Amino acid sequence: MKWSVEAWRRIEGIYTQILEHPFINDLMSGELEREKFNFYLQQDSLYLAEFGKVLAGIAGKLEDSEHRKAFLDFASDTVSVEQAVHQFYLSDQKKKTTASPSCLLYTSFIHKQLAAASVLEAAAAVLPCFWIYKKVGDYILANQSKEDNPYQNWIDTYGGEEFAQAVEKAISICDKLAVQASIEKRKKMWDAFVKASKMEWIFWDSAYKKEGWPV
Numbered sequence: 001m002k003w004s005v006e007a008w009r010r011i012e013g014i015y016t017q018i019l020e021h022p023f024i025n026d027l028m029s030g031e032l033e034r035e036k037f038n039f040y041l042q043q044d045s046l047y048l049a050e051f052g053k054v055l056a057g058i059a060g061k062l063e064d065s066e067h068r069k070a071f072l073d074f075a076s077d078t079v080s081v082e083q084a085v086h087q088f089y090l091s092d093q094k095k096k097t098t099a100s101p102s103c104l105l106y107t108s109f110i111h112k113q114l115a116a117a118s119v120l121e122a123a124a125a126v127l128p129c130f131w132i133y134k135k136v137g138d139y140i141l142a143n144q145s146k147e148d149n150p151y152q153n154w155i156d157t158y159g160g161e162e163f164a165q166a167v168e169k170a171i172s173i174c175d176k177l178a179v180q181a182s183i184e185k186r187k188k189m190w191d192a193f194v195k196a197s198k199m200e201w202i203f204w205d206s207a208y209k210k211e212g213w214p215v
């Protein structure tokens with residue numbers, strides 16, 4: 001069986017909980033509080049900066065030139081999204097924000113996978129960022145009730161065809177890396193994938209709560 005088939009099976013429950021989260025529900029209905037969405041975007045721009053660096057770092061460790069090129073493209077596209085987020089949503093509130101505990105948790109985790117684990121485990125750790133967002137984007141597109149959703153731009157970014165191709169590529173690279181891996185390594189890849197998927201839930205939840213530092 002493909003590594004990715006088992007990977008998705010392992011996060012099915014987490015994915016369901018993401019779809020049921022009020023942040024996603026409110027995003028879908030268009031009724032999400034603007035403040036919560038802005039909080040999310042601010043944290044996400046911090047997240048995307050680190051995510052892009054990690055993608056470039058993974059590229060530097062990949063032997064296959066096609067895989068390397070794909071990750072360099074992912075990194076470059078991520079910088080574009082990071083910059084677009086700044087321009088379109090946050091132009092009136094340029095103030096510097098610090099990462100929330102959950103944002104720091106997630107970015108630290110992917111940096112740790114890059115610095116202290118194998119490239120396979122680093123690739124598996126960033127895969128939920130692609131795959132879950134794609135699934136969530138598609139889900140919202142398919143179940144949207146209103147036409148004038150103020151968050152349509154966001155929804156189209158992740159539900160669109162361009163992102164779908166990147167996601168397919170990321171999944172297939174993980175599968176190819178897993179084919180050459182020992183059972184032990186494949187397990188570690190699943191562990192990283194599951195952990196990062198939990199952090200996707202945590203990230204949305206922290207935005208919904210506008211999570212700050214308790215001390």
Ligand SMILES: Cc1ncc(CO)c(N)n1
Pocket residue numbers: 044047048128129130133200203
């Ligand atoms: C937290 C998070 N995960 C994944 C994506 C999609 O790349 C994103 N923008 N933010």
